[in-house]
Amino acid sequence: MAHSASATQPRDMDTAAFLQHIEAAFARIFSDGLNLMEYLPEDKWLALKEAGLLLPFLDERHGGRKASQFEIQEVLRIAGHYGVPVTLRTGIEGALVLQPLQEFGNDAQIAQGLDWIFNGEGGGLAVTEPETSGAAIAREMQSYYEYTAEDTVYVRAAKYWQGNSQSDFLLVAAKERKNGKLSKTINLLLVPKQYITYEALRSEGLRAVRYAVNRIDTEMPASAVMKLSDSDAAGLRAFQNIFIRSRLQLVGMTHGIMEYIVANTEKFSRSDIKFVEYERSEIARRYQVSQVLYDFTCRHVSPEAPVAHQLMEANIIKTLATEYTYEAAQMLQKLLGAKGFERGHPASNIAIDFRPFTIFEGPNDMLYAEIYDQFTRATAAEKEAGVKLDKNQTLLARLQSDIRFSAVALPERTLPQDVADFLAQHTLGCTCALKKVFAGKIIARLFVYVQAQSDEAARFVLKGIRKDILDCAYCG
Ligand SMILES: Cc1cc2nc3c(=O)[nH]c(=O)nc-3n(C[C@H](O)[C@H](O)[C@H](O)COP(=O)(O)OP(=O)(O)OC[C@H]3O[C@@H](n4cnc5c(N)ncnc54)[C@H](O)[C@@H]3O)c2cc1C
Incomplete structure (x- = not known):
């Protein structure tokens, strides 16, 4: 670990000192600029890790810091001030690699993985396949491993769009194949790069992150297999939990990027035109919503606590944080005028680099439909308490009885009559796949509305809800 000005090591600093230390490390390491049109220089990335960037994601028993969700969110947010790829790489290595590795790996796998992450180029998580839809990943995944001897597996996998491709390893999601049949459950394989062949992908944006189509078609030691659980059902849930946690945490990245957008708006856009001024305040309102989502994760998520019960909240955070x-x-790009079309301008790349956030970890449209389902079905706690939801119940009644909303709602956020009327006219039994997307958007925005402290943010999401209501009627 690099030494700070005092002798205290980053893992021993208090939160304020640690975050200051990380801010200073970024400023120092990127002091001579950063070209986001090329891969991030590995020496600088390693220097950031040596300074302690990923320590909040690392368990105390492995040399990390005391568990703190706030610190996880903060390092992602600070990294966002240096551009989309910088925080994305922090998120990939922290949430998609380090956290699952520590949760599911055995001692040897963890030791090997940590060595690659902290002394090398790290790794990525390989889930998506070129031939199957990312949306229905669990059911359709074709990648598999098969035991050919007690200590050997044959692995056949094709994966694409892995962030951090070509680095030291990939955590590869695959199903076990036995007697020619694929099991339903998904496990992870810790695959060193010598077993992977790749074709680099040329992407439209995010040039600073390495992406590839990754293929594995070989035998390797069975010690690569990381079983997520002994039972099939629990294994699938554990796999899904990786994404629940990472979606809840993703708002650290998006909030940092929002701050980067706000700072660039102030720096580059004009302030002498009434409409530009209006657009700048529209950006500021989106930032306020982002703050609500950011605060939710800091307050209601813990790196040490399970997240399985927070699927709806995770999907709301992922969709709204990325949409806004x-x-x-x-x-911002528009407000820059022609400058917003210049290649490599610090602000012109944000939109193109950010676009895949609305696609990966579940495309937003799919997640909005899922939010509707998660809202209209009994939660695990309700099922345990014997609560059954009547399909004829209205959305309004559901909202009023749903503890996920009442637990965060502020008394002053009563529903305006037109929104209440809409919710009272619709029942839980909606099966129209199209309407579910728009209804899911309404539910998601209501989640922000009820807990928005600022009147301006509340007014802004209400405007969105009213547009979604129009869309619901328009789509028939
Ligand atoms: C830059 C980038 C980085 C990525 N990083 C990784 C990574 O690190 N690891 C990894 O494994 N994968 C990664 N991916 C892959 C990503 O997770 C998938 O692309 C994503 O899950 C979407 O899958 P798909 O491309 O098959 O789209 P599809 O599932 O085919 O969806 C296409 C579109 O159809 C619509 N749609 C789909 N389903 C529904 C539905 N049910 N309801 C309504 N509309 C729907 C949506 O508009 C969606 O955008 C990355 C992708 C990109 C572009």
């Missing part, structure tokens, strides 16, 4: 940040990035 993407909109803000597009608005």
Whole structure:
């Protein structure tokens, strides 16, 4: 670990000192600029890790810091001030690699993985396949491993769009194949790069992150297999939990990027035109919503606590945080005029680099439909308490009885009559796949509305809800 000005090591600093230390490390390491049109220089990335960037994701028993969700969110947010790829790489290595590695790896796998992450180029998580839809990943995944001897597996996998491709290893999601049949459950394999062949992908944006189509078609030691659980059902849930946690945490990245957008808006856009001024305040309102989502994760998520019960909240955070940040990035690009079309301008790349956030970890449209389902079905706690939801119940009644909303709602956020009327006219039994997307958007925005402290943010999401209501009627 690099030494700070005092002799205290980053893992022993208090939160304020640690975060200051990380801010100073970024400023020092990127002091001679950063070209986001090329891969991030590995020496600088390693220097950031040596300074302690990933320590909040690392368990105390492995040399990390005391568990703190706030610190996880903060390092992602600070990294966002240096551009989309910088925080994305922090998120990939922290949430998609380090956390699952520590949760599911055995001692030897963890030791090997940590060595690659902290002394090498790290790794990525390989889930998506070129031939199957990312949306229905669990059911359709074709990658597999098969025991050919007690200590050997044959692995056949094709994966694409892995962030951090070509680095030291990939955590590869695959199903076990036995007697020619694929099991339903998914496990992870810790695969060193010598077993992977790759074709680098040429992407439209995010040039600073390495992406590839990764293929594995070989035998390797069975010690690569990381079983997520002994039972099939629990294994699938554990796999899904990786994404629940990472979606809840993703708002650290998006919030940092929002701040980067706001700072660039102030720096580059004009302030002498009434409409530009209006657009700048529209960006600021999106930032306020982002703050609500950011605070939710800091307050209601813990790195040590399970997240399985927070699927709806995770999907709401992922969709809204990415939707609003993407909109803000597009608005900034527009406000730059022709400069917003210059290749490599610090602000012109944000929108293109950010666009895949609305796609990966589940495309937003799919997640909005899922939010509707998660809202209209009994939660695990309700099922345990014997609560059954009547399909004829209205959305309004559901909202009023749903503890996920009442637990965060502020008394002053009563529903305006037109929104209450809409919710009272619709029952839980909606099966129209199209309407579910728009209804899911309404539910998601209501989640922000009820807990928004700022009147301006509340007014802004209400405007969105009213547009979604129009869309619901329009789509028939
Ligand atoms: C830059 C980038 C980085 C990535 N990083 C990784 C990574 O590190 N590891 C990894 O494994 N993968 C990664 N991916 C892959 C990513 O996770 C998948 O692309 C994503 O899950 C979407 O899958 P798909 O491309 O098959 O889209 P599809 O599932 O085919 O969806 C296409 C579109 O159809 C619509 N749609 C789909 N389903 C529904 C639905 N049910 N309801 C309504 N509309 C729907 C949506 O508009 C969606 O955008 C990355 C992708 C990109 C672009």
